[in-house]
Amino acid sequence: MRLKNYGGWIALAVLVTACASPAPSPVVARTAAGPGAPTGPSVEDRIAKLERIISSHSLAGVIQQIEILQRDTGKLQGNVELQTHELEGAQKRQRDLYLDTDRRLQALEIALNTLTIKLNALETQAIQAPTPEPAAAPDDGVPAAQGEEHDYQQALEAIRDGKNEDAVARFQEYLKRYPSGQLRDNAYYWLGEAYLALQKPKQALEPLNSLIAQFPKSEKSADAQLKIGYAHYDLKEWTKAKGALDAVRKKYPDSAAARLADKRLKQLKLEGH
Numbered sequence: 514m515r516l517k518n519y520g521g522w523i524a525l526a527v528l529v530t531a532c533a534s535p536a537p538s539p540v541v542a543r544t545a546a547g548p549g550a551p552t553g554p555s556v557e558d559r560i561a562k563l564e565r566i567i568s569s570h571s572l573a574g575v576i577q578q579i580e581i582l583q584r585d586t587g588k589l590q591g592n593v594e595l596q597t598h599e600l601e602g603a604q605k606r607q608r609d610l611y612l613d614t615d616r617r618l619q620a621l622e623i624a625l626n627t628l629t630i631k632l633n634a635l636e637t638q639a640i641q642a643p644t645p646e647p648a649a650a651p652d653d654g655v656p657a658a659q660g661e662e663h664d665y666q667q668a669l670e671a672i673r674d675g676k677n678e679d680a681v682a683r684f685q686e687y688l689k690r691y692p693s694g695q696l697r698d699n700a701y702y703w704l705g706e707a708y709l710a711l712q713k714p715k716q717a718l719e720p721l722n723s724l725i726a727q728f729p730k731s732e733k734s735a736d737a738q739l740k741i742g743y744a745h746y747d748l749k750e751w752t753k754a755k756g757a758l759d760a761v762r763k764k765y766p767d768s769a770a771a772r773l774a775d776k777r778l779k780q781l782k783l784e785g786h
Contacts, residue, residue: 698728
């Protein structure tokens with residue numbers, strides 16, 4: 514393209530130079546043409562005409578270049594909009610994947626914890642069970658299996674059945690009835706879980722924090738710290754959520770809770786918090 518333009522300009526320069534060369538004197542011209550011959554356009558007229566031609570040609574070229582640039586700009590803008598749309602779609606799919614994975618892991622964790630508690634209870638009962646002796650059937654209709662373990666299992670059963678309001682009431686009653694109970698740390702944890710299931714993250718913070726404060730070495734402490742981070746996340750308290758989740762990674766680096774905390778922290782970063 515540039516070579517063609519240079520060629521055009523060179524041709525025009527030669528033409529202008531030729532037109533600008535000294536014209537033969539009027540006397541010589543008239544002598545050559547003979548007396549009475551008409552005189553042609555002057556050098557100034559020719560130069561003016563050439564300038565008009567050059568000006569018209571240059572303007573048309575500029576307009577054509579502008580049109581080409583406008584088309585190219587439109588194409589680029591369309592490509593940018595398409596890529597922006599695809600990027601936003603990819604980010605949304607990634608956020609949805611994180612949330613779905615987190616929900617599934619929480620459900621598996623609850624099922625695993627419930628199974629562990631059941632196995633521990635069965636093992637304890639097998640060890641501590643006395644030799645059965647004949648006994649008269651109770652006449653008051655009260656079941657023989659009573660006490661702390663029974664009340665705890667009833668509350669846990671309510672969570673398993675999705676009766677979270679009932680679970681909250683039962684765990685609160687357990688904590689009030691057994692101030693020195695062997696399962697208080699678990700009761701605090703599941704009370705917090707029940708509140709989270711009811712979408713009451715503010716109420717969930719109290720039992721979860723009580724577990725961390727009273728039972729720092731409990732097996733549920735890592736999970737409780739994780740759920741504290743989730744509660745602050747649900748409350749949109751981003752700074753507190755990141756602090757609680759980061760504490761899980763630092764205090765319990767090799768735990769499943771630490772891996773879940775890391776995923777939620779990545780989700781917070783992806784969401785721009």
